[in-house]
Amino acid sequence: MTNPFDDIAKNAQCLFIIGSNTTEQHPVFGMQLRQAVKQRGVPLILADPRRIPIADYATIHLRHKPGTDTALLNGLMYVLITEDLYDHEFVANRTEGFEELKAKILAYPPERVAEICDVNAEDIRRAARLMAAHRPGALMYAMGITQHTSGHGNVISCANLQMLLGNVGVAGGGVNPLRGQSNVQGSCDMGGLPNYYSGYQNVALEASHKKFEAAWGAVPPVDKPGLTLVEMMRAAEHGQIKAMYILGENPALSDPDSNHVRRCLAALDFLVVQDLFLTETAQLADVVLPGASFAEKDGTFTNSERRVQRVQRALNPIGECRPDWEIISDLGQRLLTAIWPELPDAIAEAPHGHWDYMNPVEILDEIADLTPSYAGIRAHRLEKLGSLQWPCPDEKHPGTPILHVGKFTRGLGKFQPMGYLPPAELPDESYPLLLTTGRVLYHYHTGSLTRRARGLAAIYPEGLIELHPEDAARLGVANGETVEVASRRGRVHAKADVTERVQPGVVFMTFHFPDSAANFLTNPALDPVAKIPEFKACAVRVSKCAV
Amino acid sequence: MPQVNITIDGKKIKAEAFKTVYEVATANGIYIPALCHHPALPPEGACRVCLVEIERQRALQPACTFPVTEGLVIHTNSPKVREARKFALELIISDHPLDCMTCEATGDCRLQDLAYEYGVKGNEYTGGVQHTYPIDDPNPFIQVDRNKCILCRRCVRACNYINGVEAIGIVYRGFKARIAFGMDSTMQDSPCEFCGSCVEVCPTAALWPKMSLGKGRAWQLKKIETICSYCGVGCRLNLHVRDNEIVKVTGADGPANHGFTCVKGRFGYDYVNHPERLTRPLVRRYLLEGGSKAATDHRGGGDGKNGDGLLATGNAAADFVETDWDTALNLVAHKFAEIKRNYGGDAFAALCSARCTNEENFLMAKLTRQLMATHNIDHCARL
Numbered sequence: 001m002t003n004p005f006d007d008i009a010k011n012a013q014c015l016f017i018i019g020s021n022t023t024e025q026h027p028v029f030g031m032q033l034r035q036a037v038k039q040r041g042v043p044l045i046l047a048d049p050r051r052i053p054i055a056d057y058a059t060i061h062l063r064h065k066p067g068t069d070t071a072l073l074n075g076l077m078y079v080l081i082t083e084d085l086y087d088h089e090f091v092a093n094r095t096e097g098f099e100e101l102k103a104k105i106l107a108y109p110p111e112r113v114a115e116i117c118d119v120n121a122e123d124i125r126r127a128a129r130l131m132a133a134h135r136p137g138a139l140m141y142a143m144g145i146t147q148h149t150s151g152h153g154n155v156i157s158c159a160n161l162q163m164l165l166g167n168v169g170v171a172g173g174g175v176n177p178l179r180g181q182s183n184v185q186g187s188c189d190m191g192g193l194p195n196y197y198s199g200y201q202n203v204a205l206e207a208s209h210k211k212f213e214a215a216w217g218a219v220p221p222v223d224k225p226g227l228t229l230v231e232m233m234r235a236a237e238h239g240q241i242k243a244m245y246i247l248g249e250n251p252a253l254s255d256p257d258s259n260h261v262r263r264c265l266a267a268l269d270f271l272v273v274q275d276l277f278l279t280e281t282a283q284l285a286d287v288v289l290p291g292a293s294f295a296e297k298d299g300t301f302t303n304s305e306r307r308v309q310r311v312q313r314a315l316n317p318i319g320e321c322r323p324d325w326e327i328i329s330d331l332g333q334r335l336l337t338a339i340w341p342e343l344p345d346a347i348a349e350a351p352h353g354h355w356d357y358m359n360p361v362e363i364l365d366e367i368a369d370l371t372p373s374y375a376g377i378r379a380h381r382l383e384k385l386g387s388l389q390w391p392c393p394d395e396k397h398p399g400t401p402i403l404h405v406g407k408f409t410r411g412l413g414k415f416q417p418m419g420y421l422p423p424a425e426l427p428d429e430s431y432p433l434l435l436t437t438g439r440v441l442y443h444y445h446t447g448s449l450t451r452r453a454r455g456l457a458a459i460y461p462e463g464l465i466e467l468h469p470e471d472a473a474r475l476g477v478a479n480g481e482t483v484e485v486a487s488r489r490g491r492v493h494a495k496a497d498v499t500e501r502v503q504p505g506v507v508f509m510t511f512h513f514p515d516s517a518a519n520f521l522t523n524p525a526l527d528p529v530a531k532i533p534e535f536k537a538c539a540v541r542v543s544k545c546a547v
Numbered sequence: 548m549p550q551v552n553i554t555i556d557g558k559k560i561k562a563e564a565f566k567t568v569y570e571v572a573t574a575n576g577i578y579i580p581a582l583c584h585h586p587a588l589p590p591e592g593a594c595r596v597c598l599v600e601i602e603r604q605r606a607l608q609p610a611c612t613f614p615v616t617e618g619l620v621i622h623t624n625s626p627k628v629r630e631a632r633k634f635a636l637e638l639i640i641s642d643h644p645l646d647c648m649t650c651e652a653t654g655d656c657r658l659q660d661l662a663y664e665y666g667v668k669g670n671e672y673t674g675g676v677q678h679t680y681p682i683d684d685p686n687p688f689i690q691v692d693r694n695k696c697i698l699c700r701r702c703v704r705a706c707n708y709i710n711g712v713e714a715i716g717i718v719y720r721g722f723k724a725r726i727a728f729g730m731d732s733t734m735q736d737s738p739c740e741f742c743g744s745c746v747e748v749c750p751t752a753a754l755w756p757k758m759s760l761g762k763g764r765a766w767q768l769k770k771i772e773t774i775c776s777y778c779g780v781g782c783r784l785n786l787h788v789r790d791n792e793i794v795k796v797t798g799a800d801g802p803a804n805h806g807f808t809c810v811k812g813r814f815g816y817d818y819v820n821h822p823e824r825l826t827r828p829l830v831r832r833y834l835l836e837g838g839s840k841a842a843t844d845h846r847g848g849g850d851g852k853n854g855d856g857l858l859a860t861g862n863a864a865a866d867f868v869e870t871d872w873d874t875a876l877n878l879v880a881h882k883f884a885e886i887k888r889n890y891g892g893d894a895f896a897a898l899c900s901a902r903c904t905n906e907e908n909f910l911m912a913k914l915t916r917q918l919m920a921t922h923n924i925d926h927c928a929r930l
Contacts, residue, residue: 005780005803027742027809028780034711057711146929179779183908184901184928190908191916192899192926198909203922216917220892226915226922229929232896241896241923243886245879247911248900254930270882277823286834287879288867290825291903293818294776295786295793299904301774303781303803311904314771314786314793315819319826320872324903328910331876335918338884353917363906387802441740444777444811445927452818455687455758456811459735532929 002403003138003174004305004389005029009036011172014130014137018047018158019069019144019536023054024441026142026178026304030054033140043134045127047072048144049436050466050508051501060127063503064117066436067148067423067537072124073157074420075113077105079128080164086132087166094408095163097415104417116420118503131165136173142180143438147536152529153418163413169404179304181445182294186302189374189390190367194226199371215370217347228531229255230524233264243270247324248291252280253446253511256522256533257489274327279448280514290321297323299360300382302390306400308377309387329357423537424525427505431487431539433471434506437518447512463516464497466508467542472498475542485509487540490520507542553619562615569597569610572623579623580632580664582639582657583699584611585748587806588708591700595635596661599623607631633665639697641672643751650695650752655765657750658697680725686734688741688814689754693725696753702726702745709807714739726753741810747798758817759787762794772799775812776902782808792820828875833864835874883919892920899926 008015009032023030030053036042037057046058047069055061064072080086081102091098110121131137139162145154159168159175167173179185191198201208209222220226227235233255235241244265255261265271265284273285282288296317302308317323322330332355336343347353352366361379368374376392376399389399404413427434442460443450450456465485467477477483479498484491485507494509494516502508509518523538548563555568555577562571567590572579583594592612599610602620607628610621622628640662647653662669680693698717703726706715714737718727729737746754768787775782783801786793793816798808832838886894897919899911908926915924 023740026778026780027740027811028782028804028807031710031742031807031809035708038711039708181779181901181927182774182776182781183904184779184926186905187899187901187903187908187926188928190899190905191912192908192924193928194922194925197916198912212916216913218917218920220916220920220922224893224922226924227896229898229925229927232898232923232925235896240894242890242894243883244896244898245883245911245914246898247907248902249898249927251898251927254927270886272879276818276825277821278825278829282825285829286831287875288825288829289875289879290828294773294902295816295819297904299906301781302905303774304779305781305803307781307802308905309774309781309783309801312771312773314769314773314788315791318791318820318824320828321824321826322872324900324907325910327876328907328914330872331879332910332914332918334876334880335883335914338880339887339918347917357910360904360906363909367905367909442810444815449776449818450811450815452821452823453811453815454817455814458687459741530929535930 001174001176001178001304001306002168003171003176004307004401005032007171007401008138008140008174008176009033012036012042012136012138013172014134015042015044016047016131016137016139017044017054018073018139018141019146019154020140020142020178021048021050021052021054021144021438022140022178024052025180025439027441029178043130045130049503049506059130060123062117062119062123062127064119066434066506067150068117068420069145069148069154070150070157070418071108071113071116071420072119073154073161074105074108074418075110075117075124076128076131077101077161077164078108078113079110079125080132081105083129085129086164087135090166091164094169095413095415097417101160101415101417104419108420135165136167136170137165138172138174138176139167140176140178142178144536146177146530146532147534148532149424149525149527149534150421151527151532153421156416157418159413160415160418163415168413169402169406171402174402177304183301185304185306186300186308189302189371194228197370198367199373201371212370215350215352217344217350217353230526230531230533233261237264237267239267242268243272244268245272245274246281247274247328250275250279250281250446250448252284253514253517253519256519256524256535258517258519259490260524274324275448277448277452279446289327290319291324291327292317292321296321297325297360299325300364305389307387307389308374308382310382325357325360325363329355424534425523425538427539431541432505433540433542435485435487435518435521435538435540436506436508437511437522437535438508439510439512443510443512445512450512463494463510463513465494465516465542466497466499466502468500468502468504468506469498470504471507471542472496475544477542477544482545484543484545485521485540486543487521487523487538489523492516492518492520493545507540551615551617553615553621555621556623564616565614567611568599568601568608568613568615568619568621571615572610572621577623579610580661581611582661582697582750583701585701585704588701588704588748591704594639594697594699596632598628598631598635600625600628629665633667636661636665636667637671640667640669641675642677643697644694645669651755651760651764652752653764656752676722684728684734686741688757688810689734689743689746690757690760691734692753692755695751696726697751698724698726699750701748701750702754705744705748709744710740710742712738712740715745741814742807743810743813744807747807756795756814758814759795763789768794775808777811777815780804782812784808784812786816793817827869828872829867830870830875830878831864832866832868834878835868835870836864838864887919893923895919895921896923899924901927
């Protein structure tokens with residue numbers, strides 16, 4: 001997020017939520033947005049195919065078809081440009097590429113967009129005018145924007161819109177991706193990505209290569225970025241990857257086309273899984289290491305607002321479990337010796353070549369030493385200040401609540417015109433319905449935690465498929481009846497939730513329950529740039545179960 | 548707002564005009580008791596426990612709603628004030644069960660604290676009718692005991708001004724007045740999202756987390772502040788722990804959540820102490836006793852019948868066996884080193900975790916890059 005939660009809740013004059021079921025997926029921020037609408041009367045524009053709970057508070061709800069976000073965003077920008085409602089000063093002083101953007105956008109008049117998205121053209125105009133009249137406005141998005149083969153273009157279009165409105169680098173504005181997991185921001189920041197060292201230091205740059213080589217004594221070649229998750233699975237299937245080490249993830253249920261993922265994992269010579277439970281992925285492992293939950297360890301999490309906060313141990317690890325940092329560093333020590341019975345000088349002499357960490361504070365110090373945006377984030381400061389938002393380049397720096405104030409990282413903000421691309425797989429005669437996926441309030445991701453939380457499991461015990469009454473009637477399916485859902489990749493059973501929350505022709509499922517997990521059906525087609533799979537749109541067929 | 552000069556208990560204070568007497572007094576270290584007032588909620592003026600004496604005002608005034616203006620002279624602890632507060636408490640207690648001995652809230656109850664402070668014995672008004680509401684609401688999270696409700700409306704305000712769904716209200720008038728959910732139905736039948744903000748602010752045991760019943764009183768629990776393990780909002784939580792078990796979670800005052808949280812953060816914690824937790828390393832038997840992996844076909848699935856037979860091996864060599872850490876970690880180190888030696892580092896890949904700490908993710912990246920010499924590391928950021 002470019003802007004903090006509090007700033008948006010208190011200062012935004014307009015809220016635009018696209019592709020985020022905020023009150024169910026980020027409930028506490030959802031509450032704050034709801035209060036902004038109720039107490040400050042801020043207009044809320046929602047763009048979501050489903051009638052999600054926050055729609056009750058929306059001034060305008062644009063129910064576009066899944067996978068048509070870029071067209072919708074371009075349609076909004078068409079109105080801003082042709083009705084001369086955009087921020088001329090911001091565009092002139094802070095951006096470049098406006099003419100190129102304009103040329104592209106002019107191909108998206110609301111009437112054409114209305115046809116692509118199946119929304120009312122007048123609603124697009126009203127929404128754009130509201131955004132222009134109420135500034136600064138904050139844009140929030142989540143996986144509804146990114147999990148498409150056009151995900152990269154969708155994100156860029158969000159940025160284009162906010163720059164056009166002059167809503168970047170100001171209090172109450174910003175482009176704000178809401179991160180769906182406690183430390184997904186942190187695991188990206190820490191270099192848990194195939195193309196970046198920590199703090200987004202590009203592995204392909206000679207400077208970062210040299211820096212980490214000096215710090216650790218050994219690093220991979222500079223010219224060979226790694227594989228992304230879905231690419232890893234394919235490499236495993238073809239025998240190029242022989243061994244995997246999976247920490248606290250459940251790809252057998254969370255990745256698209258689960259049947260395929262399981263075949264890929266099964267093809268490995270050696271799979272190590274470190275987790276709390278014998279998850280669907282751990283069941284495929286050769287070795288399972290029992291890690292510790294958040295309550296059993298010390299360390300830090302970084303939230304959506306780039307805010308680093310301390311995780312503090314409340315329990316002794318259960319049984320013989322060990323905190324994960326301790327397991328990884330213990331394994332690192334042993335691996336160091338197994339690979340190099342005699343330690344090479346380069347590693348022995350490197351300032352951070354070693355693996356004998358005594359506690360997470362020492363690791364955080366190494367992170368700060370090697371990561372410019374975390375350089376001022378030290379345990380003693382977190383203890384005193386409670387939290388710090390990166391970038392925090394030195395130990396005097398107070399942290400950075402709002403990004404891009406006065407200047408973008410690259411100087412001027414660059415408009416990158418994006419065209420509409422339909423999803424990779426659209427409904428046809430054999431698979432006539434469009435499946436979109438997500439999570440619900442009471443469960444989390446693959447459910448390995450929330451299905452084991454008594455209250456949550458009691459209130460939401462099984463996987464459902466949301467089906468519009470018209471589709472249900474055509475199929476002869478009653479509310480609560482179990483149906484079979486099939487795609488080209490797999491089939492599952494789920495209980496029908498006949499509801500107008502979805503539109504005719506669209507169905508919605510989650511991946512919380514192994515028996516009705518949407519990911520047996522989803523399409524692993526990737527966005528060519530971001531390599532994100534298209535979870536949010538694929539073609540399925542729903543049929544009554546044979547009795 | 549202009550500044551005004553007021554006097555509280557003889558202390559001259561400069562304050563912002565139209566702040567409440569309660570706010571100004573509290574900010575200046577002067578104690579005024581309160582039951583219905585909660586700093587995160589708008590004032591209500593329902594309980595009369597914060598009454599103060601203000602010179603040139605005809606009657607005592609509730610500090611939580613009375614705005615300060617130039618020249619006010621306020622007495623917060625005069626005999627008249629103390630007597631009025633005691634009377635208010637006696638009236639509340641006259642229709643409140645005196646089962647503090649077995650009550651969940653004992654030691655963590657505003658009403659109990661004030662009754663003690665003001666010497667209320669609970670036998671002033673006997674012989675009248677007391678409520679005997681059935682305890683409970685059929686939901687898995689929150690116990691509703693209207694007998695212990697003092698109608699302070701904190702829950703009503705929390706549902707309106709913190710969550711916003713307005714699931715709680717007061718129905719009926721006078722002695723019949725009570726809290727109700729939705730159209731006087733069950734919580735599950737109302738717009739309630741079970742964020743538990745109502746439980747957070749309830750001053751008694753009228754609203755109490757079901758999962759914490761009988762698990763210990765405040766003084767028996769250790770309270771540790773940490774960050775929630777679910778979404779990316781990063782709510783700060785208090786884990787209440789007894790005998791190495793989390794027995795309750797409450798919201799802590801973090802910059803993202805300001806003392807409140809959601810249903811998963813507050814009620815989704817018991818997986819931590821779940822009996823299915825893995826507690827020792829597991830390895831396939833063939834790794835310990837020899838034999839080839841090819842002879843084992845423990846990996847079912849992929850036959851279109853989703854996930855069937857993942858554990859059904861039919862082959863003893865492929866069964867999981869528990870082992871000690873040294874054996875497991877040496878085995879893993881040896882195997883990873885062997886694969887790097889035979890096939891190169893790019894034959895290895897790692898997934899780190901969006902549920903693990905920065906420190907743990909950093910080490911996973913370091914292990915992959917420094918030791919295994921590959922950039923094949925990713926996680927579920929895209930999922």
